[in-house]
Amino acid sequence: MEGGSVLRHGLPGEQLLPLTSADAVSMADTLVSIRDLRVAFGGVPALRGVDLDVRRGEAVGLVGESGCGKSVTWLAALGLLPAKAAVAGQVLLDGQDLLGASPATLDRIRGGRIAMIFQDPASALNPVHRVGRQVEEALRLHRGMAGPAARAEARRLFDLVGIPDAGRRLDTYPHEMSGGQNQRVMIAMALAGQPELLVADEPTTALDATIQAQILDLLRRLQAETGMALVLISHDLGVVADMCSRVGVMYAGRVVEQAPAGALFTHPAHPYTVGLLGALPDMVGPRRRLSAIPGGVPEPWNLPPGCAFAPRCDHASPACAAAVPALQPAGDRHLAACIRVNARAPEPA
Amino acid sequence: MLRFLGLRLARAALTIGLVVTFAFVVLRLSGDPALMIMSPEAPAEAIAAFRHAWGLDQPIWAQYLRYFGAILHGELGQSMRDGRPAIQLVAERIPATLAITLPALLVKVGLGIPAGIHAALHRDSLTDRIVMAGAVAGFTVPSFVLGLLLVLLFAVQLGWLPSGGQESWRSAILPVITLGLGGAGILARFTRSAMLEVLGQPYIRTASAKGVPWRAVVRGHALPNAAIPTVTVVGFMVGSLIAGAVVVESVFSWPGVGRLLVVAVANRDLAVVQCILLLVAATMVLSNLIVDLLYGVLDPRLRSQAAAGAH
Numbered sequence: 001m002e003g004g005s006v007l008r009h010g011l012p013g014e015q016l017l018p019l020t021s022a023d024a025v026s027m028a029d030t031l032v033s034i035r036d037l038r039v040a041f042g043g044v045p046a047l048r049g050v051d052l053d054v055r056r057g058e059a060v061g062l063v064g065e066s067g068c069g070k071s072v073t074w075l076a077a078l079g080l081l082p083a084k085a086a087v088a089g090q091v092l093l094d095g096q097d098l099l100g101a102s103p104a105t106l107d108r109i110r111g112g113r114i115a116m117i118f119q120d121p122a123s124a125l126n127p128v129h130r131v132g133r134q135v136e137e138a139l140r141l142h143r144g145m146a147g148p149a150a151r152a153e154a155r156r157l158f159d160l161v162g163i164p165d166a167g168r169r170l171d172t173y174p175h176e177m178s179g180g181q182n183q184r185v186m187i188a189m190a191l192a193g194q195p196e197l198l199v200a201d202e203p204t205t206a207l208d209a210t211i212q213a214q215i216l217d218l219l220r221r222l223q224a225e226t227g228m229a230l231v232l233i234s235h236d237l238g239v240v241a242d243m244c245s246r247v248g249v250m251y252a253g254r255v256v257e258q259a260p261a262g263a264l265f266t267h268p269a270h271p272y273t274v275g276l277l278g279a280l281p282d283m284v285g286p287r288r289r290l291s292a293i294p295g296g297v298p299e300p301w302n303l304p305p306g307c308a309f310a311p312r313c314d315h316a317s318p319a320c321a322a323a324v325p326a327l328q329p330a331g332d333r334h335l336a337a338c339i340r341v342n343a344r345a346p347e348p349a
Numbered sequence: 350m351l352r353f354l355g356l357r358l359a360r361a362a363l364t365i366g367l368v369v370t371f372a373f374v375v376l377r378l379s380g381d382p383a384l385m386i387m388s389p390e391a392p393a394e395a396i397a398a399f400r401h402a403w404g405l406d407q408p409i410w411a412q413y414l415r416y417f418g419a420i421l422h423g424e425l426g427q428s429m430r431d432g433r434p435a436i437q438l439v440a441e442r443i444p445a446t447l448a449i450t451l452p453a454l455l456v457k458v459g460l461g462i463p464a465g466i467h468a469a470l471h472r473d474s475l476t477d478r479i480v481m482a483g484a485v486a487g488f489t490v491p492s493f494v495l496g497l498l499l500v501l502l503f504a505v506q507l508g509w510l511p512s513g514g515q516e517s518w519r520s521a522i523l524p525v526i527t528l529g530l531g532g533a534g535i536l537a538r539f540t541r542s543a544m545l546e547v548l549g550q551p552y553i554r555t556a557s558a559k560g561v562p563w564r565a566v567v568r569g570h571a572l573p574n575a576a577i578p579t580v581t582v583v584g585f586m587v588g589s590l591i592a593g594a595v596v597v598e599s600v601f602s603w604p605g606v607g608r609l610l611v612v613a614v615a616n617r618d619l620a621v622v623q624c625i626l627l628l629v630a631a632t633m634v635l636s637n638l639i640v641d642l643l644y645g646v647l648d649p650r651l652r653s654q655a656a657a658g659a660h
Binding site for chain 2: 075120123
């Protein structure tokens with residue numbers, strides 16, 4: 001716990017700030033709490049101590065370049081990584097650690113309390129089973145439904161996620177549907193277990209732009225209607241800004257900044273986040289040359305000492321190589337893992 | 350569907366026609382049946398009479414046309430050796446061949462598929478290594494070597510089983526094991542790689558992510574997909590039920606179709622060889638057809654393709 005303790009409310013770093021009523025509510029309302037999650041594949045680290053909280057009903061965005069560990073974080077949390085992955089740390093769901101949980105416990109939680117949808121819906125659905133059957137399987141597992149009741153409920157879910165002609169669509173195979181329709185099936189399947197958290201891993205990356213917007217609208221509507229929490233994994237800052245109230249930024253297997261979406265986009269505290277935002281075109285204002293972050297993400301087997309971003313950072317100093325910087329307060333509910341954060345005056349809340 | 354079947358049947362007929370032609374050419378180019386069946390010391394008039402009786406004195410293309418025409422009429426000719434209809438000679442041997450190839454098929458499927466599945470599910474474990482070493486040995490050791498080794502061990506050294514012949518059901522045990530082990534090795538490897546391929550697919554992760562217990566993921570999501578490539582190999586084995594035991598029948602002096610083929614080729618007994626080849630081609634083509642139809646049952650994607658191609 002020590003590694004992640006700075007994140008807990010009321011601990012030294014945040015005692016300086018007055019607790020707001022929102023903080024008091026959120027303390028009791030934490031659904032999933034990831035602490036110092038570490039994953040290595042054959043000795044090569046993929047996650048190097050991830051700390052992240054998800055509160056009930058909130059939408060959290062998780063952004064970063066591919067390979068930074070966004071997906072691995074949640075695959076590891078749900079025990080979905082291959083056996084050769086070494087996983088350490090804590091993933092607490094209502095205080096219960098998922099990383100030591102029995103297979104039977106995990107099977108009840110997966111799909112039942114935490115559901116997950118994936119990037120490429122066409123290959124995420126089993127090609128030899130009808131889509132209705134795949135949804136009914138989740139209904140049977142988590143709600144004990146079978147036969148006509150399960151079919152009726154699957155049909156209701158298809159209607160809910162906006163699949164036209166739901167009754168007939170239940171009997172089609174994934175290859176007979178478009179990518180957007182398949183993703184709707186995946187979402188219906190995820191909703192079947194009435195989860196408290198839906199983890200959407202790049203749910204629109206493989207889809208056309210117009211379909212992307214439809215799927216995101218659907219996720220937003222479903223989240224509002226069901227009250228479930230949503231983790232949106234994306235490399236698209238615009239999508240995350242649009243959908244999420246809080247955002248975590250990951251770099252080289254760690255969360256380097258997390259903040260309410262508004263604060264993150266207006267006052268980014270970590271140089272990596274600053275660089276990501278600088279690479280986005282502005283919607284208003286004069287045209288300017290987009291700035292790219294120099295260099296590339298370091299290979300996971302060849303990380304620099306201390307801050308992994310230091311070699312690409314304009315503000316790097318010798319002190320950056322001394323130790324991996326911990327997340328520290330950079331504003332109201334705003335944390336950043338950069339040694340320069342302490343040196344600056346806190347931004348107005 | 351009708352067009353699909355029609356195309357298949359046309360292809361099957363073409364295959365069989367090519368097999369018949371190829372066999373005719375090879376057999377007629379490689380030696381003179383008259384000299385093989387009569388002894389080379391036989392009087393020249395006798396050989397000439399034999400040639401005339403069997404039409405061997407006619408131009409080769411005329412012989413071919415006559416032969417092909419007869420096959421189209423369902424006449425497969427007579428054995429040059431004992432004058433009986435070739436089809437009768439071959440048919441007499443089929444039960445003996447099936448008596449070892451059918452149990453061997455059970456060994457292949459019953460041993461190879463479970464071993465391959467187990468190896469895939471416990472990849473890189475000790476059992477995986479043992480199964481795969483056995484599989485490699487099973488299909489790299491030629492069947493005549495394996496057969497002779499088994500004879501040495503169980504017939505010569507231990508004296509438990511007969512070394513050949515067809516005296517009792519015990520005579521069939523060694524041929525069945527010889528045939529079965531090699532095929533089981535092939536099938537184990539194919540099943541393992543098919544399973545590994547499927548287990549790495551995103552839909553397997555989806556099934557786990559929605560809370561399906563692992564055993565049910567394997568049974569309900571992985572096996573139906575891995576069955577598709579495995580069926581191809583099993584189909585090939587079904588296709589070789591008649592002709593797959595040539596070597597093993599020879600090693601164990603088992604009086605089946607395979608040994609008849611060896612003897613008939615040695616004697617240039619054209620009609621018998623042709624008849625066996627025709628039978629082999631027909632079983633191969635038939636099993637391929639069954640495999641194609643099974644694909645449609647197993648894989649809805651191919652079903653829609655066939656439907657799209659047939660409208």
